Structure formats: structure tokens, C-alpha cells
Amino acid sequence: MKMFLETLKMCKAEIVKVVKEAEGIKSLLLETSIEKPIPGQFVMVWVPGFEEIPISPSMYERNVLRLTVATVGETTRKIHSLKPGERLFIRGPYGRGFNLDEKGNFLLIAGGYGAAPIIYALHELRKKGKNVAYIIGARSKDKLLFVSEARKFNAEVYIATDDGSLGFKGSAVEVAEKLIAKYDNVLACGPERMLYKIMLKCLELGVKCQISIERYIKCGIGICGSCVLDPKGLRVCSDGPVFYAEELANTEFGKYYTYPPGIKKPIE
């Protein structure tokens, strides 16, 4: 068992704090010895007896890793039930994160739990002294993530809710479409339909755009092929999960998601 964990560079991580961030979304602060992730990279999280799943850290500070998890199924429900003092297993960080060294100002766009890697990128960009704005979209105000945290880091904050319970009534994309032209860079993570529209707008305006996308991740290290984005054969776990808009153009991104064992379903 010890040798197996060492081969995968899997570490035990102890939960030091659990924070309820929004309706159905909790953050776990974990003490761990993994190396500092680049925002946008992911770790594989394993609770024995459950699936191993990919999660993009929402913060890392002095050996404390924050994972912000939405409940969608069995494994994420189990993660939500864990308490401080309990342990889980982590391997990574894996994949390509956001390139935060691009020149100029940054517009950060997040939908739902896609705010996790985006708020971490915001922390690191502000540490580099970059000018940052944060657009956060959710169905209603009780599902919005990291609004006060973004303000604490002196980012300009724009809020969009589908039901109009706070900020602009409508989607983060509608807010973003009015702002993108003012920025040198866009970083985005969230539902794929939203990301696809942002990709198209950035390509039209010639704004540099990096998008963190999701596909079904099993090995996490480029071996099993479960996360491939056709027809370019991009492996989301190792070539991504962050891609420039030009790399995603003319792929099945925005059109199809492949579920194991290779079943393609249209993006809704």
C-alpha cells in the first residue's frame, strides 16, 4: 500500500477546517505536503470506498490547500460529510494551469464552482500587482462564491444572478460581453455553454483568453485517454485543463462531452 501511494505521489491530507461557502458548496482546508499548485491545475482526491475525483484548488498558502466542492453525486456528498481531523488522500497537482505572466490587465469570469480556480488565480495575480476584475455568476445570490474575498483582494467585482436576487439579472456572459474589449486577458471557468460563448467573443475581439475546461478524468496523468478532446486529441488532464481559446476552437468543446466508456452527449 505504502509503495503504491509513493508511486502515485499520493499524500494523506488532514482536514483542518470546513467552511460553508454557499448553498451546496463547501470548502475544505487541508494540511498537506503536496507542492504548491499553479492556479487552474487540479488534484485527484480520494476518500477510500468512493471514486477518485479531480478538483481544482481554490487557494494554497503555506502547506494549507483549499478545495471548494459542490455536491453533485455520491463522492462529493461524502466529501461534504467530512469533519476537521478526518483525512483523505490527494495526488497532484496535475496539468497545465493559467499563465499568469501574460502582459496587461485581467478579466476573470466564473460560473458556479468554476469560481474555485478563478479565485486562486485572482489571489496570485493581485500578489503580482496585476489589475483584476472578477465576474461571478450563479442561479441566485445564495449560490454566489467568493464575492467578499475578491473585494478583499481589491478586485473590481461584477455580480450576475439568473433570478436577479443580486446584481445584474441574467448571466455572467451578458456582463462579460460588455467588458471583454477593455481587457488584455480573460480567464474563465464554469459551465461549458458559458465558456463556449466567452471563447467565441474573445476570438472575435482578439482578446487573449484562457479557459479551464472539464472532461472525465480517471488517471489524471495522460495515460488512459478518458479525457480526450476530439478531433485534436488533446488530453484535458495533461495538455489542459487550461487551454487558450485558439486551442479549443474547432474541437468538440462546447458541442460534446464524452462519458465513459466513450459515450458522447451534446452539451446542454
Ligand SMILES: Cc1cc2nc3c(=O)[nH]c(=O)nc-3n(C[C@H](O)[C@H](O)[C@H](O)COP(=O)(O)OP(=O)(O)OC[C@H]3O[C@@H](n4cnc5c(N)ncnc54)[C@H](O)[C@@H]3O)c2cc1C
Ligand atoms: C479539471 C477539473 C477540475 C474540477 N474542479 C472542481 C472543483 O474545484 N470543485 C467542484 O466541486 N468540482 C470540480 N470538478 C468536478 C468534479 O470532479 C465532479 O463534480 C465530481 O467528480 C463529481 O463526482 P460525484 O461522485 O460526486 O458525482 P457523480 O454522480 O459520479 O458524477 C456527476 C457528474 O460529475 C462529473 N464527473 C464525475 N466523475 C468525474 C471525473 N472523474 N472527472 C470529471 N468529471 C466527473 C460528470 O459530469 C458526472 O456526470 C472538476 C472537474 C475537473 C475535470
Ligand code: FES
Ligand atoms: S484522464 Fe487519463 S489520459 Fe486524461
